[in-house]
Amino acid sequence: MPADRDQRSIDPLRRDFLRASRQVAGLSLLATQFPGLLAIAEAAAAAHAGGAPFLHLSPAEAAGLEAIAARIIPSDDTPGAREAGVIHFIDQALGDFMAESAGDLRAGLASLDALAAGAADGGSFAALPPAAQDELLRQVEATPFFELMIYLTVAGMFALPSYGGNRDYLGWALLGFSSSHAWTPPFGHYDALLAGVSPPAAADGSGAAGHAPALGHGKAHGHD
Amino acid sequence: MTEQPRFPHREAVDFVIIGSGSAGGILARELSVAGFDVVVLEQGKYRRTHEFTHDELAIAFNHEYVGGPQGGDPQTFRHDASDSAKVADFPPAYYARMVGGSSVHFSANFWRLRPVDFHERSLLGAIEGADLADWPFGYEELEPYYTRVDWEIGVSGAPGPFDAPRSRPYPLPPMPVKSSGVLLEKGARKLGLHPQVAPVAILSQPFNNRAACVHCGFCMGFGCEMGAKSSTLVTMIPQAEATGRCEIRPQSTVHRLETGADGRISEVLYYDAAGGEQAQRAKAVIVAANGAETPRLLLMSASARFPDGLANGSGYVGRNLMFNAHSVTHAWFDEPLHDYKSVQCSRMVHDFYESDPKRGFYGGGAIDARPFLSASPMLFALTAMPPDVPRWGAAYKRALAHNFTRNMVLAASATSLAVPSNNITLDPAVKDRFGRPALRVTYRDHADDLAMVGFLQDWAVGIAEAAGANKVWRNPIQPETIGAHLLGTCRMGDDADHSVVDRFHRSHEVPNLFICDGSSMVTSGRGQPTMTIMALAFRASQHIAEAARKGDI
Numbered sequence: 001m002p003a004d005r006d007q008r009s010i011d012p013l014r015r016d017f018l019r020a021s022r023q024v025a026g027l028s029l030l031a032t033q034f035p036g037l038l039a040i041a042e043a044a045a046a047a048h049a050g051g052a053p054f055l056h057l058s059p060a061e062a063a064g065l066e067a068i069a070a071r072i073i074p075s076d077d078t079p080g081a082r083e084a085g086v087i088h089f090i091d092q093a094l095g096d097f098m099a100e101s102a103g104d105l106r107a108g109l110a111s112l113d114a115l116a117a118g119a120a121d122g123g124s125f126a127a128l129p130p131a132a133q134d135e136l137l138r139q140v141e142a143t144p145f146f147e148l149m150i151y152l153t154v155a156g157m158f159a160l161p162s163y164g165g166n167r168d169y170l171g172w173a174l175l176g177f178s179s180s181h182a183w184t185p186p187f188g189h190y191d192a193l194l195a196g197v198s199p200p201a202a203a204d205g206s207g208a209a210g211h212a213p214a215l216g217h218g219k220a221h222g223h224d
Numbered sequence: 225m226t227e228q229p230r231f232p233h234r235e236a237v238d239f240v241i242i243g244s245g246s247a248g249g250i251l252a253r254e255l256s257v258a259g260f261d262v263v264v265l266e267q268g269k270y271r272r273t274h275e276f277t278h279d280e281l282a283i284a285f286n287h288e289y290v291g292g293p294q295g296g297d298p299q300t301f302r303h304d305a306s307d308s309a310k311v312a313d314f315p316p317a318y319y320a321r322m323v324g325g326s327s328v329h330f331s332a333n334f335w336r337l338r339p340v341d342f343h344e345r346s347l348l349g350a351i352e353g354a355d356l357a358d359w360p361f362g363y364e365e366l367e368p369y370y371t372r373v374d375w376e377i378g379v380s381g382a383p384g385p386f387d388a389p390r391s392r393p394y395p396l397p398p399m400p401v402k403s404s405g406v407l408l409e410k411g412a413r414k415l416g417l418h419p420q421v422a423p424v425a426i427l428s429q430p431f432n433n434r435a436a437c438v439h440c441g442f443c444m445g446f447g448c449e450m451g452a453k454s455s456t457l458v459t460m461i462p463q464a465e466a467t468g469r470c471e472i473r474p475q476s477t478v479h480r481l482e483t484g485a486d487g488r489i490s491e492v493l494y495y496d497a498a499g500g501e502q503a504q505r506a507k508a509v510i511v512a513a514n515g516a517e518t519p520r521l522l523l524m525s526a527s528a529r530f531p532d533g534l535a536n537g538s539g540y541v542g543r544n545l546m547f548n549a550h551s552v553t554h555a556w557f558d559e560p561l562h563d564y565k566s567v568q569c570s571r572m573v574h575d576f577y578e579s580d581p582k583r584g585f586y587g588g589g590a591i592d593a594r595p596f597l598s599a600s601p602m603l604f605a606l607t608a609m610p611p612d613v614p615r616w617g618a619a620y621k622r623a624l625a626h627n628f629t630r631n632m633v634l635a636a637s638a639t640s641l642a643v644p645s646n647n648i649t650l651d652p653a654v655k656d657r658f659g660r661p662a663l664r665v666t667y668r669d670h671a672d673d674l675a676m677v678g679f680l681q682d683w684a685v686g687i688a689e690a691a692g693a694n695k696v697w698r699n700p701i702q703p704e705t706i707g708a709h710l711l712g713t714c715r716m717g718d719d720a721d722h723s724v725v726d727r728f729h730r731s732h733e734v735p736n737l738f739i740c741d742g743s744s745m746v747t748s749g750r751g752q753p754t755m756t757i758m759a760l761a762f763r764a765s766q767h768i769a770e771a772a773r774k775g776d777i
Contacts, residue, residue: 071616072616072617073621073624074617074618078625080621134617137616150606150616154602154605155602157601158280159279159281159602160280160281163281174621175628175629176560176629177629180440181440182439182440183439183440183441183566184439185566186403187400187402187403187439187563187566188403188560188562188563189403189559190403190404190557191402191403191406193406
């Protein structure tokens, strides 16, 4: 475990939350506890929106994992994993349904940092330039750790924002997926053509961001 | 609203029904309307329509509806009996645990069987490596009940050129055609095929005081927050409860059917929501827990009198599991389809339904157009990229951004032969959260099943290319490891040595035990078994009610 993790201050509230989630995660009845846990996570998400400190990750861990996510879905002419807040999704998930993977994730990052330290420039993975980061990631591409990072990045990009990522629905905007509760035909270009009407406006890369969540989308949790 | 009755546990209620899904929901409604007292034991929660969400992470990945090892419901899987079974992350017997069962989360593709499905053994003879058998009755026996399903629950569709005869038209017009349906039609017609409307158990118009579909697109795997999907949750169960004679007990997990000295079931033992042991006495028991959990329960109910499992003198309990074989072909087009909107499937091709000896293997099936797993963002990003697109980085991101709206899938569904070594058994080592032996699935598709879906995939590629796709690729065809269609494991038949229940769904061995769900099916059909399970349930209800009125239960 990196030294700076031990040094960071953990306020009592956070410590309680950590303890509670770990205890629950150890029970076989985890599923029945989901709604309560997720309510806590939602509150945490609200508190952490916009780059607030992390619940479960040290700053160095967060920087490293975010750097990886940012190479999986990079920022270019459109927002990527960084802007969508994928790292906040990961931070939250590690206290909840991904708690069992926390060790693997930290070990994987430590290995990657060790590789980075051995590279010409030295330093952490996060400090490397993007091309050097890609070079190192290609070396770990076949590992379960990298699979996990792909999964977490995709989930952080496209799951409901209440989980901490997909900030302002940036992930959905990237795909052209929109959060409307209801649609009317024509649905796409080809059925519009058949019906002799104008196709629906393309939503690719725009349109979804900033939508108020409609019925059925915004209410992610609290089913019971 | 009628208040639910609370039946005393120590007095024998007329019927205990185990499971509230496609079959259990109908049996509960029919028998309570017929005047009998009914207790329905459902292991899942009683989720209401307004509680359903579009939370892809919770539902598609964190198993909110389907159980799994995280929730204390591990299942194990192996391809062959010589392998040791491993706990699977995704449940290999994939079904929804809730009131309404899998009729709540299914895609609602809704086909009838055809005459050929009932007597292929007679038509084709024996097939090596398979236990192909005829049903104890034919299509004409089931037709009136298919029609009842249409009109009782609400089905949208239009007849196709190869359909079996029907005694009444569809109650509702088809859903609007999607771009994927238009493209399937275009490609199929160019190849001389006969594309047709895909019928769905989703309301294209308001029906029986229920609202019509609003095309939100979250059908497959999700519950419908409009109540427009014709699950038993919104169709049958409210009507059962309205009789005042039906008590639904959610979060009630049955672990044993207890038999008395007379060889009849005396009571049903289950765990309640708090994990406490309960017992409900009953005059008769109907197991409708699906083609995986039904045999599991019978095997768990072994006793000195029934050493190999209750009602299992034939050895057919759990045997001959059938999933329906599948293949998946992806296509990208130049313009947006937005196939994530509306129902999964609006058009299909049934030209290859019949088995054809010229192909060199047994089988029949269909090809349909739909988003399949790419209807929602995470599944699309994780499962729907072609092999030549990198799995991460700028090129991956570009492919995601450009193709989410331009993507479609041609899904092929086909026959599964009954293979005796494909089965449901009790895992000897793994236990669930109640200490019950975990469900163990052993499954390897018959070679003819894989050949058939390969044949259909060749046609699917041709259709996509003829429709003008700019890129077409195949998911490799591999033996199945997950089945959402759980069929054949308590086969119905006249011969007690080769089946578990008779033609009226009564156990050959235990007079007050009835079994009705996917396990009753003798053959798999070509995919989409839910309508047949519902038709069987209407038919079974009628015969069970008649027997009960005569005191013969």
